[in-house]
Amino acid sequence: MKAKLIASLKIWVVIYPSITLFLTVFGEKLSIFPLYLRTFILTVSLVPWMIFAGIPAVNFLIRQFSGKRATNEATKHVRQ
Numbered sequence: 001m002k003a004k005l006i007a008s009l010k011i012w013v014v015i016y017p018s019i020t021l022f023l024t025v026f027g028e029k030l031s032i033f034p035l036y037l038r039t040f041i042l043t044v045s046l047v048p049w050m051i052f053a054g055i056p057a058v059n060f061l062i063r064q065f066s067g068k069r070a071t072n073e074a075t076k077h078v079r080q
Helices: 002-030 035-079
Strands: none
Touching: 002 035
C-alpha cells in the first residue's frame, strides 16, 4: 500500500504542473478542437513525457536527496 501511495504522489508531482503548463501554452490554440481531440493531443504529448522524462527525473531527485541524507548520517557515525 505504501509503495502505491508513493507512486501516486510521484505521478501527481509530475502530471499536475505538466498539464498546467501544457494548457497554459497550448490551451487557447487547442480550444478550436472538440474535447475528445484536445484530450487525445494532451495525452499523446504528456504520457511519453511522464514515462521517459518526468518520472525518471523525480526518481533521480529522490535518489539524490536520500543518498545525501544517508551519506551524512553514515559520516556522523564514523566521526563519533
